[in-house]
Amino acid sequence: MTTATYHNALVLPVSGDQPWFWGWLSVDDGGRISGMGEGSPPADAPLPHHDLEGRFLAPGFVSAHSHIYTGGMRGVAASSPLYEWVSLNSQMLLGAEPDDLYWMTLAGGLDHLSCGITSVYNFTQSRVIAIFDYERSVLRPERVHSAEFVTRQVDGLAESGIRFVTSVRLDDEQLPESDALAGFDAVMRHLDTVPADQNLGGSVYGAVQTSSSPVTADRERTLMNRYGITNQAHFVETAEQIDVQQAKFDWYDAAGVLGPDFAFGHFVHPTETMVSRVRETGSSVVWQPMSNGRLGSGIADIPRLLHDSVTVGMGVDDQSCTDVSDPFENMRTGLFLQRGLHSDASILTPATVLALHTIGSAAAIGVADRVGSLEVGKFADLLVVDPYAPHSGPIWDPVATYVLGCGLRNLREVIVGGTSVWSRKADHPLRAQADHELTQRMIASAAASGIHPAWPPSVSKKGK
Template identity: 35%
Template sequence: MNTRCLAGLALACLPALGSAQVLVENATILTLAEGQDTPFTGYLLATSDGAIAAIGAGEYQGELPIATSVVDAQGKLLVPGFVSAHNHLWQTAFRGLAIDDVLYPWLQALHWTYGDNFSDGDFYWFTLHGAMDQLAHGITTTYSHSQRLGGSEEQYLESLTAEAGFSQHFVFSYNGNVNQAPAAYRKDFAAFMAKSEAIMAAPGSSMLAPAVHSVGLHGNLPMLKVEMEVAAEYGLGAQFHYLEQFSRRAEDRAEWPDLMAAGAVRKGNSFAHFIHTTDEIRDDTAAGGAGMSWNPLSNGRLASGLADIPDYLARGIPVGMGVDGAASADIGDPFENMRMGMYALRMQHKDAKIMSPLQVMKLHTMGSAGVMGVADKVGSLEVGKRADFLILDPDSPATGALFYPAAHIVATMSADNIDAVYVDGKLRVNNGEVLEQDMDLVQQEVERRVAAIVARENASKSGES
């Protein structure tokens, strides 16, 4: 007999997560698929393999497998889970630092102050905390632009282990140690790829793809070439921090010929931030097929500036959106990210039509999935894609009468309006509570570890004095 959930999203109505199949009905659906801009009232069926099996207007007319949970989403919105194209998950442990500083002083306050004090387990717990925080805010797929601070390869790869053990879909961008010989770098990368392939081969794996976090540009140009060669050999995309801090724009622009010479400006690669560009840089980027990740919250927090996104799009540059690190944006909230970005562009251009709510939603879903190279798997609600979706309740908290779903979501809603988050067709967040892990216990572990890091740093300073 089918289990019907007439009271909404009561947990008692769900079978075990490992075998659950779900039919959401009576929802106002915005698929964000190509050519499907008009919302409709209908259904979505997700099967136990985690894929969308059916979606359409009206009532579902097919047979329902045994043990299907049926969620009545009357009066609620159903949208794809958000995709974030640039993130440093571990940074949720260090919010609020250097609040009045730009990028490099902020890096000094966090990375270059505490980075050498990390110990075993820190990256694991910090990354898990960041992934849980993002999922609770409706980000079902993340680009993990992982970062290597002080410590061993094993400590660094704790981030990969943490993400692989959690349901949020992710692309892991490997930050190789470029302060070693090319042969050693290649050996480490081969080991990373073997680990990644084993993770992705596991049933129900949350890892969508590996990638390269390229850092050779920043002080080790010979290794930039090696990074690009390795990425090409494995068929991977790479992402670069580039053209972020305004006061460094001249130095950064001077590095563009190095990126071009290394073959970095190509399809599958992307630039995070990419604010202080020139016409030449934008034309080269469009011609090469590279994309960019726009991070409005972080760019505002660090006073980095505002990328002219309409111009990038007009030139044919693929654009996604990221919430960046949770210590440089401080909150992994795609609702705030979209709203701030859209309003900032309207202020910059003094034109209310320069960016619409539907456009900015697409940038934070399909745009990001495209930049990450996973648009065939996530980013829109289509048959065959992963069943990653949000159920939004405009009445809790109340946001007023619903006229246009996309406008309502971007202009009035917040993460508080998320009723449920599904990944692979399974309920992962219910009314703000992450179901897989106890967030309170994880938070306590994070706080304990941060206190230990601060203590080690203070002891080190005392020893120096």
Template identity: 45%
Template sequence: MTRLLVRNAVLLTCDPARPDPFRGWFTVADDGRLAAVEPGDPPAGTTAEEVLDAGGALVGPGFVSAHSHLFTSGFRGIAMDSSLYGWLEVMLGYTAAADAEDVYWMTRHGAQDFLRNGVTTAYDFTDTGLTFESESAGVSRYGATLPETAYQHAQLRAKVDAGLRHVHSVMLAQGDVPQADTLAQLDEVVAAAATADPDLHLGLALSGTVQWADSRDAAALEVTAMRRHGLLNQPHFLETPHEVELQRSKFDWYADAGALGPDLVFGHFIQTTDEILTRAAAAGCGMSWQPMSNGRLASGVAAVPRMRELGMRVGMGLDDQSCTDVSDPFSNMRTGLALLRATHRDPAALPVRDVLEMHTRGSAEVLGIDDRVGSLRVGRYADFLVVDPRDPDTGPVWDAIGTYVLACSLRNLQQVRVGGRLVAAGSRLTDPAAGEVSGQLHERMARIRRAVDGPR
């Protein structure tokens, strides 16, 4: 039986094989995947368990965040005048007082916040439980020990329980931990992830740490781990505007270790040179761009037009919910447009259609999951948004993509559906546990704050 029929929609499919937008319809099969996507009206006699008449509203794919830290959902507004490492030191000072169950609720809160705001898939950097020390504005390091496996398992469980599709990214041990111990722990994490719901858990990945490492051995270890389990690796790299030459020197650590290639995706990648960009693009590396957090933390503006000119795959992410603060993909797109166009004094630096594709199909492509999410194409999961520019009214629709990206916002987001099933109507989540999640977060964050700051 067909699960859902959507009709009378203005479709923004982000399908490279067909022109958007067009008025059309689609069906969702019992497995939650798109069975048909066509222009016009459905054939007479087409039936489904549920029929959604979109009434001419805009319907696009759920957003894909190619770079996220869901556990940070309880820390919005902290370190509001700090750059990267100062902000990290404040936030991780609090998470050091959290246990695995705390991190579960923090992550689940972040996941349900994404779903409410139209982000249906996320690459999630998990909290490690490791200590973090900032030595200067440009130098920092994690404590030399194994990460807390219980933390990683809790965060995986939280995303599944929230119903968020995800790539689960984990950090390797830091410092002088024996390689055998590090790889044995990774084996355990891989085994645990293999038992997760395959419709929601789209893959495991590494959170590269060369940006914080003292030795080239860190890059070699990451390559060993990548090859051992066929993992994508997304390191935070060339992010902060401090100690830039030191950061740039570490690009060769990855190159010499044999890491450069399609399974290496650089997160942020701001303080680059043209030589670094050319080498990364030639090797097939990808990049994840976080314009809102890059602005909030004064990190800079990535050379996205040059990367795309060189053929590099670029996706977009919402980064930490405590340095993007509002998990709003519409604002993230517009912030990216504004930063690039103002920096280059050229509207062609990033076309509107392109930024929409970068935050949907482009993010899925850079993560290697575009066969499942990121566009409205037959065989992909039916993760989609109903966005109505008439409620509240944004005025005449001169161009559907222009209206969607430039004029619409979370206030126009009427429905979020995952696998065709409704997960949010306006700002209301359908998950009956949504209230409990919020209550747990507030209670636990208050306890953590008292433990770190003392009574207030």
């Protein structure tokens, strides 16, 4: 890590009283923000100095809900709802081995970084490959791996350079309890191998929505206490079997899991009681507007949650159901859906949705002390965004231009801890290999279930 000062920039701190200012920001040799302010930098500001020539300097996006290994399944089940889509995803992974998941995850992490996401809550693919059982509303195991199937995903994400929370499913109904706990423990121990600045902690991949007994909620509470970790559960995401989903909320509540360390992913179809309990307990909600729209899951009433002072973050979810890891598009999709749903252009503002995908996401997953905004002492995770390439005209409202008028085509550089990790001129040295490995390994894994891509044609398919 090296020191630096960025100046002559439109700074969007996403914190404090100023939504933007024309000024500078400095980075210390520990990769943290050491100073910032309006106007020109002080004479003793750290070298080298980078003149941004009026470009935006903003915090890296935080995806509070991602399944990073899924980039090889873009475009699948294109008109299917959640459970059909997730079952096809699982079938396509039946032929995968631990090293396949390493490359899939590395490719996904690099893809997130190249889209301006510098921190992520990652739901690892469980070592149990399971298919959704419609009749019992549970997961039916099809193939079981060792814990290495998950730890190699941790290795891949560490190699990418992104910061990450590692979420692990217990699989207590698919495995003997002792085996499930041993596998979870192995992953938690493996997190000690991740560089400290990248490791944002472990978490429970909440699975009560697909469990048959409330004991799963109790076991998840035990894990949270044992390791001092958080929990995020997919919940009431889809209207399919909604009565079954809603009925399981009480299992979490009775287990004492709800609270500041707990988040509900999606939360599209809650009851009034559920919303009240989330507010009362200080639990969070993580919103995936593009994924919810793609799968026809519904539109979460985010303005209502914000009105109730619920902490809300945003995530780009699966690359196989959001299809592009694009936080700019995710912000706009969410903003426009809410305005259309409520027939009210003021129901959600650009400043609010930007905060949701940065500091809101960081707060929802318990890492707002380190990432999510530009503040002295936080990691220097920065985006350089050029509103003049392509040119967007005069900037009347900087935050509105950033959210409504900019996108990946304007992204010029991604900086993590003061170090450039992606730019228009330079990508990660493993990016081309990771993309190639992802493609070949995903084709081979899916072929084990008789599933083949339209292009490129697989060897097994050509041989038929």
